[in-house]
Amino acid sequence: MEDNPLPALLDEAASDAALGPSTIDLDQLIATGRQGALRRRIAVGGTLAVVLAGVGVGVPAMRGWLGTPTVAGTTTAATRPAPNGAVTGRPATPAAPATPAAQGDRALVELVQRTIPGSRVTLQPPSRRSDGKVTVVNGTYQVDGRTVAKITITAVAQRPVAIHYKRATNPCTLPPGSPSSRQGAPGPASQCKKYTLSNGSTVWVWRVPSGDVGITLSTKDWQVTNLRSDGTWVVVNVDKQKPTGRPGAATGNDTSSNWTISESALVEIAGSPVVHP
């Protein structure tokens, strides 16, 4: 009977010599895990405090509505978010002095709304995952009050083992063995353009074709990436909402002339230091 050589071949392929020395620092990983656990506890505590505060405000307000005189609850309307959850302006009531972190968050919202007129964006609460990925901003791009695209900004913090992501390369160039046009990979119709910022970092703009139409001048599906010198990845996505029933809408191509999102705006966002994980 013939032996199956596959296990031996796999053993050889994954030998210590092939793999090289480990770059994994278990102590560092455990320290990262501890920090993550601490953050989660703080987040849970904060949520609990908000819920309790909400109960403290809401119950007296309900009593007032039922006829019991009370002054509590009068601020609930002022702090209620906009119907679409967007941060669209200054709060209705005077707020406490902003912390540096809050000022940074505000600066990010203002950056997006300045560079993309018509955008309505919401900062995401911290949702740090174990791999360091954080969605910083979720938002929409609206034309004539109608949402036509989704805007997402994601930051990937430097990983505990930050060897893999070393330098920015052309997103249209697939790594060896990666199938073209599958699992969201770029295909022959993708277009990538390189921008070099004044600080020397490279921003790549990838225009994503969809459907049979391919890329046209009005294609509005983008992914813009920036690898910073500190190892942080910033990814800005603009995804056309589909379908809306208009010609070209389902293909990522916009047929209206009202779009004001430009590549340079997305490059500015991806390259801005106010985006951070």
Added chain:
Amino acid sequence: MRQADEAEFREFVTARLPILRKSAFLLCGDRYLADDLAATTILKLYRNWRQLQRSERPDAYLRRVLINTWLDELRRPWRREQPTAELPEPAAHLDPEQADRVTLLAMLAQLPPRRRAVIVLRYYEGHDIEETARILGVATGTVKAHTHHALAQLRVLFEEPAQQAGKNTWRN
């Protein structure tokens, strides 16, 4: 995590780290990404250590986390920005053993992810069909089908050179 739990976690991971890195390497074919995958898997384990302690099959759980981490990595849009920190060695500089290794990794890379996972779990880690099915969360019939198709695909890729070298052919 309590200190005793942490010591237990450290012991568990230290014992399995070599095989974890090697399995990750066979899955992704890149030593740096393999370390990234192993590191991410360890962090996820740390986060879910209590769940793992309650698990009847902690090793199966570990494999499942690793494979899910790798599949997540494949789905990431920025995986395309993964650079090659080291350029592949030119073929002329490879000794025959290295060439075999590179060839096998290249062939594994051509398999769809689930089939690659089945090959690694069954033929590298030595799990039987039932355990492989449990790890992947699929039916045993699916594992058999993946195995059959993966071996057929590898055979096509490998058989001719193997026959030329007088090696054995593969079977299920």
